[in-house]
Amino acid sequence: MSAPAILPGATLGVMGGGQLGRMFVHAAQRMGYFTAVLDPDPDSPAGRVSHRHVHADYLDEKGLAELAGCSAAITTEFENVPAPALAKLARLKPVAPGADAVEIAQDRIREKAHFSRCGVACAPYAAIETQQQLDAVPAALLPGILKTARLGYDGKGQQRVATREQLAAAWAAAQRVPCVLEQLLPLAAECSVIVARGADGTMVHLPPQLNLHRDGILAVTQVWEGALPREQAQQAIAAAESIARGLDYVGVLCVEFFVLADGALVVNEMAPRPHNSGHWSMDGCDLSQFELQVRTLAGLPLAPPRQHSAAVMLNLLGDLWFDGDKPRTPPWEAVLQLPGAHLHLYGKLSARPGRKMGHLNLTGASAQQARGTALAAARLLG
Ligand code: ADP
Ligand code: MG
Structure with missing residues (x-):
């Protein structure tokens, strides 16, 4: 019980x-x-x-x-x-989540081992912890991306390498800490799925999210029926659920995926917490990822979340607070004139380029409407 x-x-x-x-x-x-x-x-x-x-x-x-x-x-x-x-x-x-699950998510090598235990394919990779492993890297992994096994986020701790020489130099530049080398894949799209799992094993999920990254940082998330082909959406949900079940996870888990040029879905990484790509749920869904986190932690019922609006989320990075070198206030009044615009700012005291300051959710009755509003907002923000 x-x-x-x-x-x-x-x-x-x-x-x-x-x-x-x-x-x-x-x-x-x-x-x-x-x-x-x-x-x-x-x-x-x-x-x-x-x-x-x-x-x-x-x-x-x-x-x-x-x-x-x-x-x-x-x-x-x-x-x-x-x-x-x-x-x-x-x-x-x-x-919740427990230390074991968090520890696995903190280490790309352990994370990938967990994905394969769950039968979910990830990008071809090799763990690099020793000189021997570096020397033995299969040529097929190049060109690739060298990622530190721990402490990377928003594309930090990653280097693209095309040759063995570049790989060796990149590993040296990373102070020879444990890394993974992943084959550079031809990405058609990126998506993510947020699942919430209770202590009794009940699991619900948000609809799969289509994500656009800029410079390794999430820039835009789009969520509406058909944003992702149905087959890949269903595959992503099933994979995220099996990854959560395999961890006996309690809480909110985000699993990120790549959709390859040939339509294949491979898992990228997971985050043992709510995720930037789930922020749209605050305005586009009857249960947000944060309410799901409260419910899983408190042991409250988990009703299946229902999306009520098509949604686009735009990340607001610190760059928007500058006009060249000059500080500025982004044009909030103009943005908030758009119907379906929901501003979320995080109360950070100073803006820096690349720093996540907030996000803007644009919702609409249809994909076309949400996308139109998002384009207008993006133009206003410059
Ligand atoms: P982070 O922990 O910094 O989010 P990710 O592993 O998710 O790191 O990589 C950040 C972004 O870099 C991804 O969202 C994707 O756009 C790109 N990327 C990462 N790995 C690959 C890969 N193997 N092939 C192609 N692009 C990749
Ligand atoms: Mg990522």
Whole structure:
């Protein structure tokens, strides 16, 4: 039998105070929960809106004890939360997702091994942890992308290599830390699926999302019936569900996929938390990914989410706050005149190029309408 639900009025804890934590906190508070955030930064986006903010390092014993002491259950909002911290918390309070799942997602080598255990194909790759492994890399993997096994995000920690010489130089530049070399695949499209799984094994998912990246960072997500061919959409859902089941996962999990030129679907990576590509659900769906995270953590029922509007999500990066070198305020008033425009800003105190400052959801009754509004918004933002 699963544990009784944690009901509104209780406090839900979060490891990490970034924008994902902030949107979790908002969703939890809307449902009547109190919240506690652990993050060392006093200005963290989630810490600033939470009822309680524990300013402590992620491995600080006292900070962890304080978070566990005031929370009925604890979740995480960024993937590089040290797994030992989650394991420590789990001895005191329910923690979801668990340290094991987070640890696998933190390491591309272990992650890919998990995908193959679940029978889901990923890009051909080789793990590179030793000189012997570097020397033995099959020629078929070139040209490829060398990715650090740990701590990469938004395309950071990645280098494209075409020859063995470039590969050796790239590995040296990466300080010879454990890496994977992936074959560079001809991508027709990229998509992702968000699944939410409860402690009792109930699983629901959001509709598959079509994603466009710019410079390794998600730029645009589009979600409507037919954005992805039905067969690939169904394959992606089945793969994401089997990956979550294989981890005995509890919480919200995002799985990212590549669609190849020949239509084949291969898995890219997973994130053990809500994901940038699921932000559209805040305005285009009757259950957002953050409410799903609250429900899985609290042990509340998981109804299947229903999309009610076609949606486009535009990421708002810090670059928009500059006109050349000159700081500026993006043209919010013009943007918000567009019907179906929903602005989300994360309350970050300073903008930097490439920094995720917020996102804009554009919703419509049809794909055409949402796309038209998104194009108008993109033109206004420049
Ligand atoms: P991150 O953890 O930084 O998001 P990803 O592995 O998802 O790293 O790579 C970022 C982006 O780089 C992908 O979304 C995709 O556009 C591109 N990319 C990554 N791996 C490959 C590959 N094997 N072939 C072609 N493009 C790739
Ligand atoms: Mg990625």
